Amino acid sequence: YEPLEYWVRVTVYPSDEGISIYSTDITERKEHELELERTTQLLEQAQRLADLGAWELDVREDPFDVWWSDEAARIHGLAPTSEPTLEEIIDHHHPEDQPRIERLVEEAIDEGDGFDLETRLLTDKGTRWARLVGEPVVENGTTIAIRGAVQDVTQPRERERELERSRGLLRYTEQLAETGGWEFDVDRETQRWTEGTYAIHGLDPDSDPPQTLEEGVSFYHPEDRDEIRAAVEDCLADGIPYEKELRLITEENERRWVR
Secondary structure (H helix, E strand, O other): OOOOOOOEEEEEEEEOOEEEEEEEEOHHHHHHHHHHHHHHHHHHHHHHHHOEEEEEEEOOOOOOEEEEOHHHHHHOOOOOOOOOOHHHHHHOEOOOOHHHHHHHHHHHHHHOOOEEEEEEEEEOOEEEEEEEEEEEEEEOOEEEEEEEEEEEOHHHHHHHHHHHHHHHHHHHHHHHHOOOOEEEEOOOOEEEEOHHHHHHHOOOOOOOOOOOHHHHHOOEOOOOHHHHHHHHHHHHHHOOOOOOOEEEEOOOOOEEEEO
16 A cells, blocks of 8 residues: 655643643645645746736725735835825826826725726836736625736837837838838738838828739739739749839839839
8 A cells, every 4th residue: 555645743742751742633734834835836826927026905904904926016116115095106106197097996996896907007117017917805795905016018018119219210211202112921911011112103001912923913004014913922932022114004004114
């Protein structure tokens, strides 16, 4: 048989005849403790990887009792051991965002509404963007707590802003130089056009670009179609780049020379 392993608490008392020993099986309690420890460690690792922190606001007493994870404190730029009040936490947000956070917390308490918003945090590393999510905990029709998460979304925000900046610069560059850009996805057989390309073709920017090679070729003068078709096919098959000057026919039947 396989030996069983279990946890016991041993208590030793002195007695007239020597000592008395009592043992109590505490295996179930220890297993719960170990499972809690493992779960806590996994939660902490997951929060670090996702720049995500957990928090809970107990609203049954005044002032409200705040609990948050180490990662939530770090995102706010505070030490894990800090025990701020709700007002002190809100003060770490941008002044323009504070009234909205206060209103959402009040609505969660009074009306049982959850919330999900992006807000600006003022930390020692500068202004950071955070996603703040909260859900009320209701008992007998009364909100007793708000439980949620906070996630640092500064990097995605910065990437979005950089993308928008690049798009803006591309638009201005195309307008000044009367150029346009395009891309043909070989696997999906789809095209993407910039605003400058739509303008050169005389098309509405909200319309769909041509999706096949033949649709794209149809914009060129009939005498130039074989040349552009062969150039594109050679590029697709053998990776041969091309540079040509051809005649383009716009939507309004206007002929233009394009490079």
